[in-house]
Amino acid sequence: MWQALRNELHPKGFELVTVGLDSQGEAGCRAFIEAAKPEQRSLIDRHHVLAELFGVINIPSSIWIDENGMIVRPAEAAPAPPQAASGMARSLPAELPQRFKEIMAEAAKIRKDPEGYHAALRDWVEKGAASRFALKPDEVVERSRPRDDSKALGHAHFQLAAQLEIDGHHEAAIPHFREAHRLVPDSWTFRRQAWSLEKVGDGPLARFWQGPGPDAPGAWPYEGDWLSDVRAIGAENYSEPWRP
């Protein structure tokens, strides 16, 4: 769906670069990338460099960059093109575990504005700097995520945790993941990444469980999990509303 959009807009000087954020790197991303058969660049970000360099806090997110390498829209939620928005829900099997039915129900409440976002994207591709959706440099910086010393420290803990995990030191990684979650409470990617490493079973849903498994709920090493945390804030607050 993104690829069809990319191919349509490519002749107008538009390019899409997709980046998979996963401490498991190629091993985690390969099956998804191969299934998508991307024609655009498809990159792998094992260390969540996008969080550090661009302030990405959730997926899917986008950053718009103009012909001169200037960011014109900082990281923000990037909904799928409108015509494809409900495709995934329809293709899910009926035999989902109860937890996934509940996750899907919460996910359906997440606020999205694919029409507004994609109309803006097309306007920018057409008009460039003259588009009202291309923000001025000061506004780009101002709209990027707030970051203070404690959040910066949380990023360092996250990176350390991810590498410890990659190196096979899972138990050593957990306290650093926890510290990252405490210090960077607005990052869903930091939480989702850690939760995804506590696989439940080994089927295709293992990394999407994102919370305690039914057989050993007491073994869950984190305070939060996707379903509990989303319910606590309200699914409608999961993404910030899209702002023109």
Add this chain to the structure above:
Amino acid sequence: MLLRSLRVSKGELEAGTGWQLKPEGACQGEVCIPMPGSAGDPVDVEAVAKAIGMPLVAAPEHGLWALGPASIGSRALASAQAPDLRLPGLDGKEFRLSSLRGQKVLLYAWAPY
């Protein structure tokens, strides 16, 4: 940025943090922080971290350090100029964002979880 040594090359520092060491100091876009002795290569990570205000967390038993980002201006972005992202694809080849100058680029973050 992840480190296995507290000395890295200027190029590695720039790829990992977005900060470029120039004669006038450590720079990100038009923002420059004066740094005495910044001409050294390899770079003394502890000195640069202190000058820019980047947190350093250590797991010495595993020979690992992580350098967190600066929080200049209290925002994730210090400048609207895009850092030169360098990441590999499935083939392991490094791709540089700056190779797409002249095109409008949408950088799209996703995850397999």
